[in-house]
Structure formats: structure tokens, C-alpha cells
Amino acid sequence: MNPRAPTPPPMSARRPPAPNPRKRLVLVLFVLGCVSVGLIARAIDLQVIRKQFYQDQGDARFLREVPIPVSRGTIFDRNGVPLAVSTPVVSIWANPSELMDHADQIPELAKALDVDASELSKRLKERSEREFVYLRRQMSPEAAQDVLNLGIPGVNSQREYKRYYPSGAVTAHVLGFTNIDDRGQEGLELAYDSWLAGKPGLKRVIRDAQGRTVEDVEQIRAPVPGHDLTLSIDSRIQYLAYTALMQAITKHTATSGSMVILDIASGEILAMVNVPSYNPNAIDGSEAAARRNRAVTDVVEPGSTMKTFTVAAALESGKWTPTTPLDTTPGSLTLGGHVFKDTHSHGLIDVSHMITYSSDVGAIKISQTLTAEQMWDMLHRFGFGQSTGSGFPGESTGYLPVPRKWGVLTKANISFGYGLNVTPLQLAQAYAAMANDGRIREPTFVRGADNPVNDILDPRIAHEVMQMLQTVVTPIGTAPDAAVTNYTVAGKTGTSHIATGGGYADKYFSLFAGIIPAGDPRLVGVVMIKDPGGHGGEYYGGLVAAPVFSEVMTGAMRLLDVPPDNVQRWYAGGPQTPPPAAPIGTIARSRDP
């Protein structure tokens, strides 16, 4: 017999009393009632009290708000040539946790993305906590479609825009560039970023579990596309300036250079180029130094180009006229223990020929009759030491010391362009004001910008100065090479030592600021070349910078259809090329009295 078999219970002696059916009914109803009340309370809680919360949570599972990308505005030159264009590209992103569930497909994915497979897995593992990781940005739409066609779960695309610059290095400095998020980082892309960028819209879409958009539901905010921008730059002149400057810098083995061309009547910048430049379509390969818009951000001691304003101050003082005699013998001058020298003695000349021959001694002698305030005031009125108002990011104001700090030496130095510094754009602005009857305008990069003039000099004085500047571009002046056939040119050369930490090095800036046609001024051009060395060691502004001006302006006059103003010679003697440049020194000496 099985010992574990249960033993039957002993027969009970008493049966329990029969239950009261009424009590039982009450109990059951009570329990059921409690349950119903509980259910109703819960239902109210869900449907009424916390409805919004659950509704939102539910929506959040499949409704998503996604941005509608907008394209950045195109930048055109003044003739409608596109200089910066945004084209759509596709960025591929993934949800790492989803993608890691299909790790076997990663090599295939990596191949389609053209990235390293192990690198990709590592990146995904590191970011497995997140829901969004870019796999590759800015792919061409075709390549991105190939990736999406693989149908790997968790892999999605997003449309973005990439900037292309068809003119490449030629306009790189003016335009600047954008970053990977299509925001301006440098140049006009930065200055006009909010105008160009537009506002992305927002739409609500239904997404499935894979994150794919199933249906667009509604638009929450309409996208505002970026505005286009038309610049004052003329890409043809810009190209001419870039190639001419590049050639000059190669020929003279200079380190860098800039050229600015301004339209005198409007203050618009027609060209602004710098060498070295960079390819804005592939910024990564360029050096930061090559990306600087030197014409605006870098300063230079302007040298003899400042004599123009010394003379203007002299004429305004009433103490001098263009024909007032000026003795520069013996070609040197000692002041405060410092000797200032001309290349050779120009003897007894007049104020006008001080400009023609660019005599430092003459400039100092003139400055000695003027007060520091008179000279400072003239330079200040012409915009030196202040921002030009062009609005270019990183623009330098240059440096003009206040007159109470000027000693005897400072005043002498400033009279021929040392002890202050300027940007090439400031120089162009100042010469444009001189050519425009003494009325200054803020230079602008935008075509048709409202640009009022400001009277800063008696027009008669401006005319007298212009007459003197015309003598510079003659066989006896310092810049015969700046001449442009059939046009009159006014201008001034400048050659300044490059300041180094301890003093002045045996290196030079070569400058030329010119106005064409001198009879009816249309354009101002400023050429600045730093540290020319090769080609026979030439470094004078008249030999290095002036020929660039001539070459570019010859083309610019033709492109802009400017009528020749040197017709008298044309009709009298027939077309002729300008006389060959002779060594400045010998010709100048032959004119000496």
C-alpha cells in the first residue's frame, strides 16, 4: 500500500449552516460595483483628465515635425553672371540601434557610401545611444539614391544644399564661403548671410517604424527661400585684374598682391582681387593666409601715394599753389638726427613737380609749413584711419595717429606716407574722392546701393591735384608704364619699406593708385604688390605696380565702352603707342633746372 496515499477525511459531525442568498447577492453586487466604479474612474482618467498627454504620446509615435530645407539665394555679378549657386545634395543618416540590428549589411552600406566599413561600424557603436547619426553628408542625388535603394532598415536621407562657385579662385576672397550647414563663414556670404539664407519651413509627416515618411500631413510653417544678391563686381574685369596681378606677381616673385577697381560715379567696387588665392569649392586644401581678402583686411604703409593728400592740404592752407617754387637741393634733408633722401637731387622745382618726381624732400618741406592738425584733418576727411563702410567682414580701419601725438619726425614721415597705414580699399576710396571733385562715397559691393556723396574738398583744389597727378603718367613722371593708349591717366606711385619687428627691412611694397580717363574720371584702380624681388630686383611702384594698372584698364575701358579722351593726339598724329619707358632718374634729371 502506498504510504503517501491521502487518507480520507473523517466524516464531519456537523454541516455548516446554509448561506444566506440575500447577503451573498449584496456582497457580489458590492464587489461588481467597486470594479465598475474603478473602471469608470480609470476611463475618465484616460479619456478626460490625461487625454492630452496620451494623445501627444500616441502622435509622437508616428507623427513627426520635419524641417523643409530652403535653398540659399544665388549671388550674381553686375551683369547677371552667377558667382555662387546652391545645388541640392543629399545627406544620408541612420538610427544606429536599428542599423546595428542588421550589422551584416554594413559592409554593403559602406561600399555604397564609399567609406571604410570598420570605421563606419566603430562610429555607429560609439553613437549607439543616439537616434540620429550622419553617415555621409552632401552626396550627389544619384549616389544617395543608390544607397537608399539597398533598403537597409534605419538608413534615411535628408536633402541639403551645397554651394558652388563657378568662378573659383578669381572671386574667392570677395564672396567668401559657407560651411557644411550652408551658413556664410567669410566674405559677402557672411556679411549678407541672413539675406541669402532664407527661413526653413516646418511640416508634419507620418513616419513608419523604420523612420520612413509615409505621408505628409500638413504644413506648419511655409518655407521662405533665400534672396538673390546682385553684386557690383564685373566678373570680366575681375578676371582681367586677377590674371594681370597673378602674372606680375609671378614675374617679380612677389609674395602677395591686391588690386581694387572702383566706379567713381557710384562708389561701386567693380573688381577686387588678391593673390595668393584659393579654390572656394575645396576649402580644405587651402592655407588660411590665402583665404584673407588682403585688399580689405591687410594694411600697408602707403608711401608716396600719400603725397597727393599732403599737397591737397598745402593748397587748402593757401600757402601754396601748384606753381610755388620748391627747392629740393641737395636731395637730402636732416631732421631730428634723421636723414631723408631722394633718389637724387631734383633741384629747384615747383609743387606740381614734387608730385611728378615724387620728391620726399619736397613733401617734407611742404609739410613743415603746415600744422599737424591741417594734415591730419585732410587725411581724416579722405577716410584714412576709419572703416570705409563697405561692411566687409574683418575690414581693417588702418591706422592714423591723432595729431597731438605727432612729433616733428612723425609729421615729416606722414607727409610721404610712413607712420600711418591704410588698406588698398581705403586708398581707392580716397583717390575716387579726389577724382570726383572732392566728394567722397562709401565703397559698396552691391549694385545699385543707395550711396550719397559727402563734400570733403573744394572742387578747384581737387582739379589742381588731378592736373598734377596727370604729370606722373608721362615720360618724365614716375609711372610712364601706367599709360593706357588713347586715354589720359592720372595717378601716383608709392614704394614703401616693409616694417618688421625692429625697423624697416630691405623689402618693399609697390603701389600705384590711378584714375582713368583723367579728363572725365570713370574708374579708380589701386595696385599693391608686396615684396617684389625677381626680375632685376625692380621694386619701384612705377615699374612693378603701374604696368598692372595699365594692362587691366586697357581691357576695362574696352569692356565698359568708355570713349577715348585722348583724341587730340589720335586725330593729329594718328594712333600711336605710348613712348617707351625710360629710366626715371635720367629723364627727371634732364628736367632739372
Add this chain to the structure above:
Amino acid sequence: MKAIGALAFAVLLLAVVASAIAVVWARHQGRVAFVQLTQLQNQRDALNVDYGRLELEQATWAAPGRIEQIARGQLGMVDPAPDQTELIRQ
């Protein structure tokens, strides 16, 4: 009185049902229109893509550097010398 009350109730009930259906209909129309808008936007974007590409292509072909190279190199063109130029007074 009773009849008027019942009638008013019926009318209002119908109005409620009608407006409910109208809401659903308007909602639906909105979605249809939005889908259409999205399609048109996609079409516009595709055309913009083409336009941008053509613009870029044109700018590349018309780059001054390329034109100069062809003009001087292949076609042997030169700037006219002053004695080849005739000036006409207007």
C-alpha cells in the same frame, strides 16, 4: 409646443451631423490639397535642380579663362593694335 420642440431638435441634430461631416470633408480636402502641394513642390525642386545644374554648366563653359584660352590658343585671336582701330566720332 411639443411638435415645435421636436422639430427644432431634429433640425439641430441634422445640423450637428451635417457640420460634423463637413469638418471631415474639409479635413480630407485639406490633406488632398497638401499632398498635391507636396507633389508640385517636389516637381519644382526637381526643376530647380536642373536649372541650377544648367546654370553651373553654362558658367563653367563661359568662364573667362576658358574663353581666353580658346580665343588665343585655338582661334589665334589677338587684341587689336591701335593702328588697326578706327575711331568714329559720334
